Amino acid sequence: MTELGSDTLPSVGQWQQILTAPPVWQVKVQTASWTSAALALRDQGGRLLGLWGEAGHENAFFYIHALGLGSTGYLWITLTVQSSEGQFPSLADIFPAASRMERALYDLTGIRAAGNADTRPWLRHQCWPAGIFPLREGQLDGSSFGVDGDADYPFQLIDSVDVHQIPVGPVHAGTIEPGHFRFSCVGEQILRLEERLGYTHKGVERLFQDRDVFAGARLAGRISGDTTAGYAWAYSMAVESIARCEIPPRAAALRAVCLERERMANHLGDLAALGNDAGFAFCQSQFLFIKESLLRENQEIFGHRYLMDCIIPGGVAFDLNSAQTAAIQRNSESWQRTVQRLDLLLQEHSGLRDRLVGTGKIVPPRAAALGMAGLAGRASGQAWDLRVQFPHAPYQNLDVSMQLSPEGDVAARWQLRFREFYESLRLQTQLLLDLPSGDVSATIPESIPDGEGLGIVEAWRGEVFVALSVENARIKRCHPHDPSWTLWPVLEEAVLNDIVADFPLINKSFNLSYSGHDL
Secondary structure, eight states: OEEEOTTSSOSSSOEEEEETTTTEEEEEEOHHHHHHHHHHHHHTTOEEEEEEEEEOGGGSEEEEEEEEEETTEEEEEEEEEETTTOEEEOOTTTOTTHHHHHHHHHHHHOOEEETOSOOSOSSOOTTSOTTOOTTSTTOOOSOOOOOOSOOOOOOOOOOOTTOEEEEEOSSOSTTOOOOEEEEEEETTEEEEEEEEOOTTOOOHHHHHTTOOHHHHHHHHTTSSGGGHHHHHHHHHHHHHHHHTOOOOHHHHHHHHHHHHHHHHHHHHHHHHHHHHHTTOHHHHHHHHHHHHHHHHHIIIIISSTTOTTSEETTEESOOOOHHHHHHHHHHHHHHHHHHHHHHHHHHTOHHHHHHHTTSSOOOHHHHHHHTOOHHHHHTTTOOOOHHHHSOOTTGGGTOOOOOOOSOOSHHHHHHHHHHHHHHHHHHHHHHHHTOOOSOSBOOOOSSOOSEEEEEEEEOSSSEEEEEEEEETTEEEEEEEEOTHHHHHHHHHHHTTTSBGGGHHHHHHHHOOOSHHHHO
8 A cells, every 4th residue: 555645635644545546545543633634624625425333353442434535535534432432523513414424323333423413313213222233243143123112203393383294205106215204394385304214224234244255246236226337336446456456448448338328327217207297297208218228228238227247346247249339329329319309308398497497406605515426516516526536447538528517406407417418428439439358357366365445436326435344355344335325415405495396306306315325
C-alpha cells in the first residue's frame, strides 16, 4: 500500500492507499480524531457515503467504519471501540445522513452513537428481540424469535388539532417492496413525511460471513435486483484489490457494457412509471416495450435478463462475438430513434409538464448540505459522477459526458433520465466498436491473502460500494452500501409543501431501493 502525505488529507493519522482507480485512502484513528476527521471532510466540501460496524475477536472490541468523499478521493476512516465503552461519537450533526446509519449500526452490533438524539430502532422490527445484535460473534444460533412487544414505533407528531396523519404502507399496491410512509398534513398539503424502512431486512451481511469469495460474488449480485451489475462489479473490485489482480482490458469493457445496459433499463422503467403516475398510460406502455426488448436481448446474448452472474471476480463470465455486437448495435439504434421521438412528444405535453415542473424540488445548496449524489444529485446541480471525476477502466478512455440540471424538481430528474439514456447508448456503442481483444478474465487464487478491500462504481442510482475483509480465504466481513441510504432522507424533505397526490411522482422520480438499503 502507498503512503500519502498528511498535507493533502486531514491530519488524523497515517493514510494509506488501498486502490488506485478510483483512489481510496484508509486511516485508523483514535476516538478524539473521529469527529475532527469528519469535520475536516465536511469543511473541504466532502460528503459521507456510508457508516458501518464490525465485531472484533470475541466481541472484545468493535471497528466503526466511515467512507467519505474528498477532493483527493474516497476516505475510509476506521475507529476501534472497546466493548467496555459501548459507544462512539455520533456524526449526525456533521452529516445528516449519518443518523439512520448509526441507528442501523446499533441494531446490528449494539454499539451506540453517543450524541445522536434519535435512538429508535431502524432495522429492528417487532419479531427481532431488543437484546439480539446479529453481527456480534456467537449471537445467533439459528433459532426463531417470538414477538417481543416492541410493536409501537414512535413516529414524530405535529401537535395541532388542524393536522391529520395519513399512514401509507408498508404493504403497497402493485409489486413494489414494503416501506411505511407517515404523512402529517393540513388538508392535502404535506407538512411532514416520516419513513420507516427495514421491512426487507434479510440478514445479508451475516450471510456473507465465512463464505469463500466466489460464493460471495453470487450473493453480491442478488442484493438488489435492479443493481446486479453495480453490486457485482463493486464486490469483484474489492476482491481484486485484496488479491492484487488486474483484470484484462476486454473484461473491463464488457463490465462497462453491462453497467450501462443496467442504467438504460432502469431509466426506461422509471420514465414509464413516472408517465403512469402522471396519468399518461401511453407513456408507460411505450417505455416498458423498449425496456422489455432490452431485457430479452440481455437474456438472449448475456444469459440473464438482469445480468446476474455475468460479472465475477477477475473479469466476466461471458464473451461477445461479432454477430452479437452487431445485433446489439442495430437494436440500440432503433431504441434511440424511438426514445427521441417520445422525448420530443412529451416535452410538448402541457398536462405532463404541469405535474412535473416545480414538484418535489431540492435546490442545489440544500442538495449539497444533504450530501445528494447520483442522478438525483446531478438533477439538483451536484456535479459528481465517478465515471468522470475518478474514472476507472475502461471509463478513463470514454470521455463520459456528465448530465446536470440546476432545477432539482421532478421534471429535472425526468429529463436527466432521457439524457443519461442517450449517453449510455453512446458509451455502449463506443465500447463495442473499440472492444479490446484478449481474455475476459484473470485468475483469482483460491488461497486469496488476508486483507481489506473496497470496490466502488457509479451505478444507475449513484455510487455503490462494497467493503470487504478476508481472513483465511473466507469472508470475515462484507458491507455492501446503496446510495439510497443518503437519498431516502432527502425524499422526506422533497415532498414538503407539495400535496399528497404528488407523492407517487416525487417518490418515483427518486426510485430508491428498499432491498439494497435494508440488507
